[in-house]
Amino acid sequence: xxxxxxxxxxxxxxxxxxxxxxxxxxxxxxxxxxxxxxxxxxxxxxxxxxxxxxxxxxxxxxxxxxxxxxxxxxxxxxxxxxxxxxxxxxxxxxxxxxxxxxxxxxxxxxxx
Amino acid sequence: xxxxxxxxxxxxxxxxxxxxxxxxxxxxxxxxxxxxxxxxxxxxxxxxxxxxxxxxxxxxxxxxxxxxxxxxxxxxxxxxxxxxxxxxxxxxxxxxxxxxxxxxxxxxxx
Numbered sequence: 001x002x003x004x005x006x007x008x009x010x011x012x013x014x015x016x017x018x019x020x021x022x023x024x025x026x027x028x029x030x031x032x033x034x035x036x037x038x039x040x041x042x043x044x045x046x047x048x049x050x051x052x053x054x055x056x057x058x059x060x061x062x063x064x065x066x067x068x069x070x071x072x073x074x075x076x077x078x079x080x081x082x083x084x085x086x087x088x089x090x091x092x093x094x095x096x097x098x099x100x101x102x103x104x105x106x107x108x109x110x111x112x
Numbered sequence: 113x114x115x116x117x118x119x120x121x122x123x124x125x126x127x128x129x130x131x132x133x134x135x136x137x138x139x140x141x142x143x144x145x146x147x148x149x150x151x152x153x154x155x156x157x158x159x160x161x162x163x164x165x166x167x168x169x170x171x172x173x174x175x176x177x178x179x180x181x182x183x184x185x186x187x188x189x190x191x192x193x194x195x196x197x198x199x200x201x202x203x204x205x206x207x208x209x210x211x212x213x214x215x216x217x218x219x220x221x222x
Contacts, residue, residue: 100145105154
Protein backbone atom coordinates (compact mmCIF):
# COMPACT_ATOMS: atom_id res chain seq x y z
CA UNK A 1 0.00 0.00 0.00
CA UNK A 2 2.95 2.32 0.42
CA UNK A 3 3.48 4.95 -2.19
CA UNK A 4 0.06 5.97 -3.50
CA UNK A 5 -0.52 9.42 -2.14
CA UNK A 6 -3.89 11.09 -2.27
CA UNK A 7 -4.65 14.59 -1.18
CA UNK A 8 -6.44 16.11 0.40
CA UNK A 9 -7.60 13.39 2.80
CA UNK A 10 -10.74 15.36 3.58
CA UNK A 11 -12.39 17.98 1.42
CA UNK A 12 -15.46 20.05 2.16
CA UNK A 13 -17.14 21.94 -0.64
CA UNK A 14 -20.34 23.94 -0.88
CA UNK A 15 -22.84 23.01 -3.56
CA UNK A 16 -21.81 24.49 -6.88
CA UNK A 17 -18.09 24.65 -6.11
CA UNK A 18 -15.38 22.64 -7.80
CA UNK A 19 -13.53 19.74 -6.19
CA UNK A 20 -10.04 18.68 -7.27
CA UNK A 21 -8.70 15.40 -6.00
CA UNK A 22 -5.07 14.49 -6.55
CA UNK A 23 -3.36 11.14 -6.77
CA UNK A 24 0.36 10.46 -7.03
CA UNK A 25 0.88 6.80 -7.99
CA UNK A 26 3.62 4.51 -6.82
CA UNK A 27 6.86 5.52 -8.52
CA UNK A 28 7.12 3.66 -11.80
CA UNK A 29 3.44 2.78 -12.01
CA UNK A 30 1.88 3.84 -15.28
CA UNK A 31 -1.73 2.74 -14.63
CA UNK A 32 -4.06 4.80 -12.44
CA UNK A 33 -7.63 3.97 -11.48
CA UNK A 34 -10.21 6.03 -9.67
CA UNK A 35 -12.95 4.38 -7.64
CA UNK A 36 -15.83 5.88 -5.69
CA UNK A 37 -17.38 4.56 -2.50
CA UNK A 38 -20.75 6.09 -1.70
CA UNK A 39 -21.91 5.97 1.94
CA UNK A 40 -22.93 2.44 2.91
CA UNK A 41 -22.22 1.18 -0.62
CA UNK A 42 -19.46 -0.79 -2.25
CA UNK A 43 -16.63 0.50 -4.38
CA UNK A 44 -17.41 1.35 -7.98
CA UNK A 45 -15.02 1.86 -10.86
CA UNK A 46 -14.91 5.33 -12.36
CA UNK A 47 -11.98 5.70 -14.73
CA UNK A 48 -8.75 4.02 -15.83
CA UNK A 49 -5.88 6.13 -17.12
CA UNK A 50 -2.40 5.64 -18.40
CA UNK A 51 0.02 8.49 -18.88
CA UNK A 52 -1.74 11.17 -20.97
CA UNK A 53 -4.50 8.74 -22.02
CA UNK A 54 -7.93 7.82 -20.76
CA UNK A 55 -8.29 4.08 -21.34
CA UNK A 56 -11.74 3.45 -19.88
CA UNK A 57 -14.10 6.07 -18.47
CA UNK A 58 -17.22 3.92 -18.53
CA UNK A 59 -17.83 4.48 -14.80
CA UNK A 60 -17.64 8.25 -14.92
CA UNK A 61 -20.83 10.31 -14.80
CA UNK A 62 -21.27 11.94 -18.18
CA UNK A 63 -21.40 15.47 -16.83
CA UNK A 64 -19.32 17.48 -14.35
CA UNK A 65 -16.66 14.78 -13.86
CA UNK A 66 -13.30 14.65 -15.62
CA UNK A 67 -9.96 12.99 -15.02
CA UNK A 68 -6.46 13.39 -16.31
CA UNK A 69 -3.05 11.81 -15.81
CA UNK A 70 -0.52 14.16 -17.36
CA UNK A 71 2.98 13.29 -18.43
CA UNK A 72 4.31 15.10 -15.38
CA UNK A 73 2.55 15.40 -12.05
CA UNK A 74 -0.29 13.63 -10.30
CA UNK A 75 -3.54 12.33 -11.67
CA UNK A 76 -6.43 14.71 -11.06
CA UNK A 77 -10.10 13.88 -10.63
CA UNK A 78 -12.12 17.03 -11.11
CA UNK A 79 -15.76 17.47 -10.14
CA UNK A 80 -17.41 20.67 -11.26
CA UNK A 81 -20.50 22.20 -9.64
CA UNK A 82 -20.62 19.62 -6.88
CA UNK A 83 -23.94 18.39 -5.52
CA UNK A 84 -24.75 16.60 -2.25
CA UNK A 85 -24.86 13.26 -4.05
CA UNK A 86 -21.16 13.62 -4.88
CA UNK A 87 -20.32 13.18 -1.19
CA UNK A 88 -18.30 9.98 -1.06
CA UNK A 89 -14.85 8.53 -0.54
CA UNK A 90 -12.78 8.61 -3.70
CA UNK A 91 -9.94 6.12 -3.93
CA UNK A 92 -7.07 6.04 -6.34
CA UNK A 93 -5.10 2.90 -7.13
CA UNK A 94 -2.01 2.38 -9.24
CA UNK A 95 -0.30 -0.58 -10.79
CA UNK A 96 1.79 -1.75 -13.67
CA UNK A 97 0.41 -4.31 -16.07
CA UNK A 98 -0.42 -7.61 -14.36
CA UNK A 99 0.66 -6.51 -10.89
CA UNK A 100 -1.54 -6.00 -7.89
CA UNK A 101 -3.06 -2.63 -7.38
CA UNK A 102 -1.89 -0.39 -4.57
CA UNK A 103 -4.55 1.86 -3.09
CA UNK A 104 -4.27 5.30 -1.59
CA UNK A 105 -5.88 6.38 1.68
CA UNK A 106 -8.74 8.03 -0.17
CA UNK A 107 -10.20 11.52 -0.25
CA UNK A 108 -13.41 11.96 1.67
CA UNK A 109 -15.49 14.60 -0.07
CA UNK A 110 -18.33 16.23 1.82
CA UNK A 111 -20.65 18.58 -0.02
CA UNK A 112 -22.57 20.95 2.22
CA UNK B 113 -27.35 -10.21 -9.96
CA UNK B 114 -23.97 -8.69 -9.07
CA UNK B 115 -20.92 -10.01 -10.89
CA UNK B 116 -19.20 -10.49 -7.51
CA UNK B 117 -21.08 -11.87 -4.52
CA UNK B 118 -19.68 -12.13 -1.01
CA UNK B 119 -20.96 -13.97 2.01
CA UNK B 120 -21.64 -13.43 4.75
CA UNK B 121 -22.35 -9.69 4.70
CA UNK B 122 -21.70 -9.44 8.43
CA UNK B 123 -19.78 -11.78 10.68
CA UNK B 124 -19.21 -11.57 14.41
CA UNK B 125 -16.90 -14.05 16.12
CA UNK B 126 -15.00 -14.57 19.33
CA UNK B 127 -11.28 -13.93 19.49
CA UNK B 128 -9.37 -17.03 18.43
CA UNK B 129 -12.02 -18.41 16.10
CA UNK B 130 -11.27 -19.55 12.56
CA UNK B 131 -12.90 -17.20 10.06
CA UNK B 132 -13.99 -17.92 6.49
CA UNK B 133 -15.28 -15.33 4.03
CA UNK B 134 -16.53 -16.46 0.63
CA UNK B 135 -16.57 -14.82 -2.76
CA UNK B 136 -18.29 -16.04 -5.93
CA UNK B 137 -18.08 -14.39 -9.31
CA UNK B 138 -19.84 -14.88 -12.60
CA UNK B 139 -17.39 -13.53 -15.17
CA UNK B 140 -14.10 -14.68 -16.59
CA UNK B 141 -11.24 -13.19 -14.65
CA UNK B 142 -7.50 -12.76 -14.90
CA UNK B 143 -7.02 -12.19 -11.17
CA UNK B 144 -8.91 -11.91 -7.89
CA UNK B 145 -8.00 -9.56 -5.08
CA UNK B 146 -8.77 -9.62 -1.39
CA UNK B 147 -8.74 -6.17 0.21
CA UNK B 148 -9.09 -4.92 3.77
CA UNK B 149 -10.67 -1.63 4.82
CA UNK B 150 -10.82 -0.32 8.37
CA UNK B 151 -13.60 2.13 9.30
CA UNK B 152 -12.80 5.54 7.85
CA UNK B 153 -9.54 4.19 6.58
CA UNK B 154 -7.78 3.37 3.41
CA UNK B 155 -7.75 0.13 1.49
CA UNK B 156 -5.01 -2.42 1.88
CA UNK B 157 -4.40 -5.12 -0.67
CA UNK B 158 -4.06 -8.48 1.10
CA UNK B 159 -3.74 -10.91 -1.80
CA UNK B 160 -3.86 -11.12 -5.56
CA UNK B 161 -4.65 -14.62 -6.84
CA UNK B 162 -5.00 -16.20 -10.23
CA UNK B 163 -4.86 -19.83 -9.08
CA UNK B 164 -4.30 -22.04 -6.07
CA UNK B 165 -3.58 -20.73 -2.63
CA UNK B 166 -1.57 -18.00 -0.92
CA UNK B 167 -0.67 -17.56 2.74
CA UNK B 168 0.54 -14.50 4.62
CA UNK B 169 0.82 -14.79 8.37
CA UNK B 170 -2.58 -15.77 9.72
CA UNK B 171 -4.32 -15.09 6.44
CA UNK B 172 -4.93 -17.69 3.74
CA UNK B 173 -6.62 -17.12 0.39
CA UNK B 174 -7.72 -19.81 -2.03
CA UNK B 175 -9.30 -19.74 -5.44
CA UNK B 176 -11.06 -22.36 -7.57
CA UNK B 177 -11.15 -21.08 -11.13
CA UNK B 178 -13.47 -23.82 -12.41
CA UNK B 179 -16.06 -23.12 -9.72
CA UNK B 180 -15.51 -19.34 -9.87
CA UNK B 181 -15.09 -19.20 -6.10
CA UNK B 182 -12.56 -17.86 -3.63
CA UNK B 183 -12.26 -17.95 0.13
CA UNK B 184 -10.36 -15.85 2.63
CA UNK B 185 -9.50 -17.55 5.91
CA UNK B 186 -8.20 -15.99 9.11
CA UNK B 187 -6.71 -18.29 11.71
CA UNK B 188 -6.55 -17.39 15.42
CA UNK B 189 -8.63 -14.27 14.85
CA UNK B 190 -7.88 -11.14 16.86
CA UNK B 191 -9.87 -7.95 17.52
CA UNK B 192 -7.46 -6.02 15.29
CA UNK B 193 -8.72 -8.17 12.38
CA UNK B 194 -12.05 -6.33 12.69
CA UNK B 195 -12.55 -4.61 9.36
CA UNK B 196 -14.44 -4.86 6.08
CA UNK B 197 -13.00 -7.46 3.73
CA UNK B 198 -13.63 -6.91 0.05
CA UNK B 199 -13.30 -9.32 -2.85
CA UNK B 200 -12.54 -7.77 -6.25
CA UNK B 201 -12.01 -9.32 -9.66
CA UNK B 202 -10.10 -8.17 -12.69
CA UNK B 203 -11.64 -9.21 -15.98
CA UNK B 204 -9.82 -11.20 -18.60
CA UNK B 205 -10.65 -8.77 -21.37
CA UNK B 206 -7.46 -6.79 -21.18
CA UNK B 207 -8.92 -4.06 -18.99
CA UNK B 208 -7.25 -3.77 -15.64
CA UNK B 209 -10.20 -2.28 -13.74
CA UNK B 210 -11.58 -4.05 -10.69
CA UNK B 211 -15.18 -5.06 -9.98
CA UNK B 212 -15.92 -5.27 -6.27
CA UNK B 213 -18.11 -7.29 -4.00
CA UNK B 214 -20.09 -5.40 -1.38
CA UNK B 215 -17.76 -6.48 1.39
CA UNK B 216 -17.98 -8.53 4.57
CA UNK B 217 -17.97 -6.63 7.84
CA UNK B 218 -16.01 -8.70 10.37
CA UNK B 219 -16.14 -8.00 14.08
CA UNK B 220 -13.94 -9.98 16.46
CA UNK B 221 -14.99 -9.80 20.10
CA UNK B 222 -12.28 -10.09 22.76
